[in-house]
Amino acid sequence: MSLKTPVIVLNVKSYEESMGERGLALALACEEVTAETGVVTAICPQMVDLAWIARQVKVPVFSQNTDIYEPGSCTGWTVAEAVKEAGAIGTLLNHSEHRLRLDVIEHVISKNKGLGLVSIVCTNNTPVTRAAAALGPEMVAIEPPELIGSGISVSKAQPEIVEDAVSAVKKINPGVKVLCGAGISTGEDVKAALALGAEGVLLASGVVKAANPKAALLDLAGGI
Numbered sequence: 001m002s003l004k005t006p007v008i009v010l011n012v013k014s015y016e017e018s019m020g021e022r023g024l025a026l027a028l029a030c031e032e033v034t035a036e037t038g039v040v041t042a043i044c045p046q047m048v049d050l051a052w053i054a055r056q057v058k059v060p061v062f063s064q065n066t067d068i069y070e071p072g073s074c075t076g077w078t079v080a081e082a083v084k085e086a087g088a089i090g091t092l093l094n095h096s097e098h099r100l101r102l103d104v105i106e107h108v109i110s111k112n113k114g115l116g117l118v119s120i121v122c123t124n125n126t127p128v129t130r131a132a133a134a135l136g137p138e139m140v141a142i143e144p145p146e147l148i149g150s151g152i153s154v155s156k157a158q159p160e161i162v163e164d165a166v167s168a169v170k171k172i173n174p175g176v177k178v179l180c181g182a183g184i185s186t187g188e189d190v191k192a193a194l195a196l197g198a199e200g201v202l203l204a205s206g207v208v209k210a211a212n213p214k215a216a217l218l219d220l221a222g223g224i
């Protein structure tokens with residue numbers, strides 16, 4: 001499996017606005033925007049909605065996290081095999097709101113590769129981005145935590161962190177693609193991200209909390 005770029009990845013987190021039917025509506029909005037604009041979108045539904053939503057949309061679906069464990073007696077954890085069976089093509093790992101140990105990240109990336117699942121590893125700064133790139137995921141997503149949910153776009157407020165991440169990753173492992181996220185909410189933010197060398201964006205509140213999520217997605221797609 002692979003995820004085409006440039007891409008808009010929507011992580012719906014655990015917001016009230018993205019639970020159940022509202023999560024499906026967000027996934028369908030992604031599907032419509034891709035159909036209307038040709039811009040690749042992907043969605044990370046709430047974990048409890050993953051299989052249900054993946055069955056109903058054509059856009060790529062990602063898990064918000066995958067744990068290190070094997071199928072079997074491990075209550076409450078999410079195993080990669082189940083993520084695949086649910087219809088996801090990959091997983092976010094190490095999100096700022098769900099940090100993982102380096103050895104866990106390495107193990108899950110490697111296991112995902114064996115299963116044909118795409119790993120997107122989130123990072124918070126350049127050194128962590130370097131470490132993540134060295135592990136060989138398909139993508140890293142640089143997200144300064146202080147801008148997450150702020151409405152202040154990383155691509156405009158901290159362009160240097162995106163540029164540094166891109167240049168660090170390309171030195172270490174040129175095959176790894178770089179996304180950026182935190183505060184991205186408009187097409188201008190996306191345009192700025194791509195101009196800095198990012199191959200897409202990872203975002204949440206700008207769409208999930210928008211009065212009209214489809215209109216927000218269309219605006220974002222306009223930046224590509």
Ligand code: G3P
Pocket residue numbers: 011095096143147148149150151181182183184202203204205206
């Ligand atoms: O996973 C996306 C993320 O952490 C950015 O959140 O709300 O700033 O777009 P937001």
